[in-house]
Amino acid sequence: MAYKSLQQCISDLYKNGEVRVISEEVNPELDIASIHLNEYKEGKKTLLFENIKGTKYKAASNLFGTLDRGKFIFRNSIDLVKDLIDFKLNPLNALKNPFKSFFTLLNGIYSIPKKVDLPKSFKEIKIEELPLIKCWKEDGGAFITLPQVYSEDIENPGILNSNLGMYRIQISGNDYELNKEVGMHYQIHRGIGVHQKKAIKKGESLKVSIFIGGPPAHTFAAVMPLPEGMSELSFAGVLAKRRFRYAKKDGYTISADADFVICGELHPNDLKPEGPFGDHLGYYSLVHDFPVLKVHKVYAKENGIWPFTVVGRPPQEDSQFGALIHEISGKAIEKEIPGVKSLNAVDEAGVHPLLLAVGSERYTPFNPTKKPQELLTIANRILGTGQVSLAKYLFICDEENGPNVNNEKEYFTHFLERVDWDRDLHFQTKTTIDTLDYSGDGLNEGSKVVIAAAGDIKRKLSESLMQIKLPKGFSNPNLVSNGNLVVEGKGEIKDLVFSLEQQDLNGIGLITLVDDSQFVSEDFSNWLWVTFTRSNPANDIYGLNSEINNKHFSCTIPVIDSRIKEHHAPILER
Numbered sequence: 323m324a325y326k327s328l329q330q331c332i333s334d335l336y337k338n339g340e341v342r343v344i345s346e347e348v349n350p351e352l353d354i355a356s357i358h359l360n361e362y363k364e365g366k367k368t369l370l371f372e373n374i375k376g377t378k379y380k381a382a383s384n385l386f387g388t389l390d391r392g393k394f395i396f397r398n399s400i401d402l403v404k405d406l407i408d409f410k411l412n413p414l415n416a417l418k419n420p421f422k423s424f425f426t427l428l429n430g431i432y433s434i435p436k437k438v439d440l441p442k443s444f445k446e447i448k449i450e451e452l453p454l455i456k457c458w459k460e461d462g463g464a465f466i467t468l469p470q471v472y473s474e475d476i477e478n479p480g481i482l483n484s485n486l487g488m489y490r491i492q493i494s495g496n497d498y499e500l501n502k503e504v505g506m507h508y509q510i511h512r513g514i515g516v517h518q519k520k521a522i523k524k525g526e527s528l529k530v531s532i533f534i535g536g537p538p539a540h541t542f543a544a545v546m547p548l549p550e551g552m553s554e555l556s557f558a559g560v561l562a563k564r565r566f567r568y569a570k571k572d573g574y575t576i577s578a579d580a581d582f583v584i585c586g587e588l589h590p591n592d593l594k595p596e597g598p599f600g601d602h603l604g605y606y607s608l609v610h611d612f613p614v615l616k617v618h619k620v621y622a623k624e625n626g627i628w629p630f631t632v633v634g635r636p637p638q639e640d641s642q643f644g645a646l647i648h649e650i651s652g653k654a655i656e657k658e659i660p661g662v663k664s665l666n667a668v669d670e671a672g673v674h675p676l677l678l679a680v681g682s683e684r685y686t687p688f689n690p691t692k693k694p695q696e697l698l699t700i701a702n703r704i705l706g707t708g709q710v711s712l713a714k715y716l717f718i719c720d721e722e723n724g725p726n727v728n729n730e731k732e733y734f735t736h737f738l739e740r741v742d743w744d745r746d747l748h749f750q751t752k753t754t755i756d757t758l759d760y761s762g763d764g765l766n767e768g769s770k771v772v773i774a775a776a777g778d779i780k781r782k783l784s785e786s787l788m789q790i791k792l793p794k795g796f797s798n799p800n801l802v803s804n805g806n807l808v809v810e811g812k813g814e815i816k817d818l819v820f821s822l823e824q825q826d827l828n829g830i831g832l833i834t835l836v837d838d839s840q841f842v843s844e845d846f847s848n849w850l851w852v853t854f855t856r857s858n859p860a861n862d863i864y865g866l867n868s869e870i871n872n873k874h875f876s877c878t879i880p881v882i883d884s885r886i887k888e889h890h891a892p893i894l895e896r
Contacts, residue, residue: 458600463495485513535581604635738831769860784829
C-alpha cells in the first residue's frame with residue numbers, strides 16, 4: 323500500500339509482525355540508542371517507543387533495518403520508480419516500449435507537488451518539547467538523525483528548484499541557545515551548500531525548513547542520489563504514490579504530511595561549534611564551526627511520531643539505505659559514467675573511504691600487452707561524479723575475467739594477483755575527502771589514490787603464512803586473505819620496510835600495519851574498516867624497494883600504515 327503518514331506505515335508493519343512496541347519509560351540520553359543498537363544487531367524489528375522521558379511524543383527507529391522491510395514499505399511503487407529513473411537516464415528506451423513508458427509517464431502525475439493549506443493538526447511547540455535523543459556518550463548534545471532539510475535557490479526560487487537533503491541537526495548542547503538555535507552540519511557536494519553560497523554572496527539569509535517524519539518515501543528521498551534534473555520532491559511523490567503536499571507560512575515551505583517541522587534562517591557567516599557526534603565511520607566527528615539555524619517556528623502534529631536512527635561502525639540501519647538505493651537505482655551510476663561496469667562503495671569501510679570498480683579496457687585491443695589505460699580515464703571520471711567523487715581509495719580493474727565487486731574478499735584476491743606496483747599507483751595529494759574522515763590533514767583535507775590493474779596474473783598469492791622475521795617493535799604477522807599480510811607494532815615503519823626488503827616475500831601482494839593484528843585478522847570486514855578508515859594514502863602508503871621516477875611512486879609491495887594516529891578521531895564505544 324501507499325502510506326500517507328509515518329503512523330500509517332508503522333500500523334501496517336505492526337499488523338505484519340515487524341514492530342516491537344516498548345511501553346516502559348526510556349531515557350532519550352543513551353538508553354534509547356542502546357536499545358536500538360541491540361535490536362538492529364539481534365531482532366531487526368522496527369521499534370516504537372511509546373514513553374520517552376521529557377516528551378509526550380512517541381519515537382520510531384529501525385524502520386529501514388532490513389532490505390526486505392524497505393522493499394515491503396515501497397512494494398506498490400518501487401517498480402514505477404525504477405522505470406522513471408531509467409526513463410530519465412535513457413529517454414530513447416521509451417521508443418522500445420511505448421506502452422510501458424506511457425504508463426510510467428501517466429503515473430508521473432505523482433511527481434508534481436501540491437500546494438495545500440497548513441493542516442489544522444499542526445501546533446506550535448518548542449524544541450525542548452521534542453525527543454532530545456543523544457546516541458553516544460561523547461556527543462555534544464541531542465541530534466536529529468533523519469531530517470529532511472529543505473532549501474531553495476534564491477536566484478531561481480520555487481518548489482521544483484529546491485533541494486531536499488539529509489544532514490545531521492544538533493538541537494541541544496554546546497553554545498546553542500535552546501529553542502532559538504540549532505546547528506546544521508552539511509558536507510561538501512551538497513545542494514544546500516550551493517544555495518547558501520549564493521545567499522552569502524548576496525548578503526542575504528537563507529530560509530530553511532527541516533521536515534521530520536511523514537511518509538517514509540519523504541525520508542528516503544532526502545538520501546537518494548538522483549539523476550541530474552530530477553527533484554527530490556518529485557521522487558518522493560512517485561515513491562509514495564501521493565503528491566508531495568506543502569503549505570506556505572511566513573515565507574517558509576512546510577511539508578503538510580510531516581510529523582514535525584522546524585523553520586529558520588541561516589545568516590551569512592553565522593557559525594558556532596557543532597559536535598562531537600558518533601558517526602557512521604565508527605568514530606566521533608569532532609567539534610567544528612558550522613552554520614547556525616536561527617529558529618523561527620517549530621510545528622508538530624498532535625500525535626506526531628519522531629523517527630530516528632543511530633549511526634556507528636557499519637553495518638547499521640543506514641547501511642540498509644544503501645542497499646535499498648541500489649535496489650531502486652540499479653546501475654544508474656554505471657550508466658552515467660561510460661566504461662564503468664560495476665561499482666561498490668564498501669559499507670564495511672565507511673562507504674567513502676573505499677570504492678571498488680570494474681571497467682572496460684578497450685583503447686588498444688590489438689596490443690598483446692595489457693595495461694591500465696582506459697581504466698585511468700574512467701577513474702578520473704568517477705572521481706568527478708557526485709558522491710562517488712569522495713572516494714579516498716579507488717581500486718579499478720578490467721572487466722576481462724573481472725571479479726564480483728560486491729564480494730570484497732574475492733575482489734582483492736583477483737586484484738592482488740594482477741596489480742603491478744611499479745606502475746599502478748596513482749596519487750592525488752592535497753585534495754578534498756569526506757568531511758567525516760579524520761585520516762587526513764584537516765577537515766575535508768587529505769589525499770586519494772587510484773589503483774588500477776589489468777592484464778594477466780602476475781603473482782601466485784600465498785594461501786598460508788610463510789616464515790617472516792620482524793624487527794623489534796613488530797609482531798603477530800597474519801594473512802587476512804590470500805597474499806594479504808597484516809603486521810602489528812608500534813615501531814618506526816622505516817625499520818619494518820627495511821627488514822622486509824631483505825626477505826623473500828614472493829606470494830605477498832599487500833602489507834598492512836595495524837595496532838591489533840588479531841582483531842584485524844578475525845574477520846575480513848575488520849580489515850576493510852581498519853585499513854581504509856585509518857590511513858591517508860599520500861601520508862600512509864609506503865613500499866618495499868620504493869622509488870620516485872618523474873614524480874611517480876613505485877614499489878615491489880606497498881605497506882599501508884593503518885595504525886591510529888594522534889590526529890585521528892576517537893573510536894565509538896558504548
